[in-house]
Amino acid sequence: MPHFPKDSGFESKNTQSHAITVKNRRKRYLDLHPEYYSADLELADPLLYDRLIRRFQTPQEREAAGKAMGFSGILQTDIMRSEARINAIAHPEPHAIMSYSRGPDGEILAEDRDDIPPNKEEGERLWQWEMGLRFIQGNDPDFDYTTVDENDEYDDHSDKVDQYFEDEEPEWVVSDTPGGDTRPNLQGETGIQDF
Incomplete structure (x- = not known):
């Protein structure tokens, strides 16, 4: 080479x-x-998952997801979610999909109501878009x-x-009859410019 x-x-x-x-x-x-x-991807960004997916889940869906994760999975997710909240307030990202602030009772809130999707389908679409973008950029360490x-x-x-x-x-077929003449017998405009 x-x-x-x-x-x-x-x-x-x-x-x-x-x-x-x-x-x-x-x-x-x-x-x-x-x-x-899948729901395992929740750990990639627990706060974003809360805003886009978890908020639209029914209690039965949350219970089923909890059973699938097991006790240790639930514990790990809760710890990561708490750490992510503290980090989101301490180090806000200017280009993040959602930004957070501390509310009057110490709770963590999205700064703008426009950050919250209007329905479950839009939340899932935004979640897949963000996680797909991260995957394509190579930002999934697992x-x-x-x-x-x-x-x-x-x-x-x-x-x-x-x-x-x-x-x-x-291939140019001029005759439609089987065994017919396949030689081009072109007449009229041939497509060749002769000027």
């Missing part, structure tokens, strides 16, 4: 192309594995990205289909 100087631009284009391929593979993974958005990033099974195969059709030679 030829060696290109770093300032030639070839290396940066190759790196950029690889980064795009990796992001496309991660997106394809999410499309094929919707179970990634996921082994090499299983996706280095797997060409997650490549978009529409490129291969496009290449197949580009490589095909067009």
Whole structure:
């Protein structure tokens, strides 16, 4: 393989192309594995999960989720949620989807009512959008990205289909009768400009 100087631009284009391929593979993974958005993902951002998903759950849904997690899972989630609340107030992020402030009784509140989705479906859509974006950017520390990033099974195969059709030679059929004359007998406008 030829060696290109770093300032030639070839290396940066190759790196950029690889980064795009990796992001496309991660997106394809999410499309094929919707179970990634399971309740286990709550630990990735407990406060966001509370605002977008948990607030719309019925008591029966919360109980079922608690049983699925077990006592230690519930305890871990509660601890992480409390730590996240303290951290959200101590270090507010200016570009976060939701920001928090301390209420009159010490409770943690969203600063703006517009931060709260109007219904369960919108909350789930926002949750999947945010978690999908984090996944594509490589910000899930519990996921082994090499299983996706280095797997060409997650490549978009529409490129291969496009290449197949580009490589095909067009066939011209002039006669509709079997065994008829297949030589082109073109008359009139041929599409060739003769000026």
